[in-house]
Every structure is written in structure tokens, then in C-alpha cells.
Amino acid sequence: MAGNFVNTTLETPTYSVVINSYNKLAGTTNNNAQFQINWDDFLPRNFQKYKVAFNFQTTGGKYTDGNYTVNGNLTACVFSSATVKVNFGGRSYSFDTNSLGPSITLGVIQRDIQTTTTSSNTLGCYYLYNPPRTISRPNTNIITVQVLNQALTTATTTVYLTDTGTAPALAADMTNWTAFLEFIPIHDDVVKTQNVG
Numbered sequence: 001m002a003g004n005f006v007n008t009t010l011e012t013p014t015y016s017v018v019i020n021s022y023n024k025l026a027g028t029t030n031n032n033a034q035f036q037i038n039w040d041d042f043l044p045r046n047f048q049k050y051k052v053a054f055n056f057q058t059t060g061g062k063y064t065d066g067n068y069t070v071n072g073n074l075t076a077c078v079f080s081s082a083t084v085k086v087n088f089g090g091r092s093y094s095f096d097t098n099s100l101g102p103s104i105t106l107g108v109i110q111r112d113i114q115t116t117t118t119s120s121n122t123l124g125c126y127y128l129y130n131p132p133r134t135i136s137r138p139n140t141n142i143i144t145v146q147v148l149n150q151a152l153t154t155a156t157t158t159v160y161l162t163d164t165g166t167a168p169a170l171a172a173d174m175t176n177w178t179a180f181l182e183f184i185p186i187h188d189d190v191v192k193t194q195n196v197g
Contacts, residue, residue, distance in 0.1 A: 015043050015050075015183040019145065021176045031147045031160035031174045039138050047185035049093075051132035054181045056084060056109050057124035061163035061175040063111055064121065069168045070152060070159060077170075078151035080111045082123055082161040084179075085148065089140030094133050098155050106133060108150060122175075123161070132184065147174060 017037060024033035043050075063079040070077065084106045096103035107130025109123045152159035163171040 012185055012187070014185070017042070017181050017183075019179045019181065021178070025142075029160070029173045030176055031162065033145050035143055035145065036141055037138075037143060038141055043137065043183060044185070045137070047187075048137055049134060049186040049188060050137060051134050051184040051186060052088075052106065052181055053128055053132040053184065054084075054106055054130070054179055055125060055127045056107075056177060056179045058109075058122045058177040059175045060119045060122055061171075062119055062121060062165075063123065064164045066164065066167050068164065068170045070170070071157075074168055075152070077149070077164075079121075079123075079149065079161070079164065081150045082109050083107075083148045083150050083153065084109060085146040086181075087144045088135050088138040089143065090136035090138050092133065092135050103133075106130070109147075127180075127182075134186065145179070147177070 019035055019037075021030040021033055024030070024035055028034045065078050065080070066076075067074050068077045069075070085104045086106045087104045092102040092104060094103035094105070095101070096105060107125060109125045111121055111123050146158075147161045149159045149161045161174045163173070163175055165171040
């Protein structure tokens with residue numbers, strides 16, 4: 001009797017970590033948070049490169065566009081998107097035209113379509129909303145996750161994402177968030193040396 005079945009013998013397992021801003025190291029903020037992760041607990045050493053895919057979701061906040069005080073100046077602020085950067089401590093196989101070097105940008109998150117003045121706006125991205133980033137296996141157990149206001153950050157000025165308080169004051173930090181990171185092993189079959197005869 002014939003039947004359909006799924007052949008899983010060719011699949012390689014992926015490895016995941018859930019990061020929650022509630023679990024950040026003491027003394028750090030939600031928008032510039034540090035976490036202690038023991039990679040040896042779940043990430044095999046026999047793979048040296050991984051693709052990293054993620055999703056990200058904030059809890060509700062105002063995140064309302066308007067005029068707010070930024071670095072002492074009243075500035076028109078937009079909160080429709082933010083950039084998520086993660087420093088894994090290893091090599092990144094992405095390039096950043098802003099820093100003219102390897103990129104630690106994981107991707108961007110977008111504000112949901114609500115624009116009310118209540119605390120119901122969130123920012124997030126679903127799985128594979130951003131293309132996966134290729135990195136070397138992380139080599140430090142302390143990582144930093146930064147969430148930057150995409151509209152206000154420039155090549156010379158870093159502005160972290162904050163919730164909007166009562167105009168013109170911004171809140172001191174962003175709302176709490178959760179991120180799910182998936183590490184997809186890359187089988188490195190590229191010839192690294194060649195004997196020239």
C-alpha cells in the first residue's frame with residue numbers, strides 16, 4: 001500500500017533562544033539591554049556559521065508621532081519603525097553602509113496600524129519579515145540588544161526607541177518586549193585551501 005509521508009532524514013535541526021526584556025542584566029534598559037546566554041547549553045560547536053531569523057514584539061505603548069524634546073531640541077518624531085541591532089561578538093557576514101563595516105543589524109520592526117493616543121500601539125515583526133543574517137557562532141556569553149528609533153538615528157547620532165510620554169517629554173525607555181531567535185546551521189562545504197601543482 002502506497003502513501004504520502006514526510007522524509008525528515010535530510011533535515012538539519014535548528015536551535016532557538018527566547019529573549020525577554022524582563023530578563024535583562026541589571027543596570028540596562030529595554031532599548032539597550034544586555035543578556036547572559038550560555039551558547040554551549042544549546043548551540044553546537046561543530047557548526048561555525050549560522051543564519052539567524054527572528055521575530056520581535058513589544059508590549060503596548062503610545063509610540064505616537066509628534067513634537068518631542070530630543071537632545072535638548074524640540075524635534076518632530078516618528079515612531080513608525082525601529083532598527084534592532086544585536087552584537088553576538090562574532091563575525092557578521094553583512095555590510096552596513098552607515099558604519100562602512102560589518103553590520104550588527106538584525107532587522108527592522110514596524111508599528112502596528114493603530115495610531116491612537118492610548119497605550120495600545122506596539123512594534124514588531126513576524127518570522128522571516130527580515131531576511132536571515134549570517135553570523136559566525138557567537139563567542140561571548142554577554143550580548144547587547146539595541147532598539148533604535150529608525151527615523152531619528154543618523155550616522156553620527158544614536159537615538160534609542162522610547163515610548164512617548166506626555167509631549168514634549170519622551171518616556172525614559174521603551175516598553176517591554178520578547179524576541180525569538182532561530183539559529184539555522186550552515187554546512188560549510190567550501191574548499192578552503194587548494195593545492196596548486
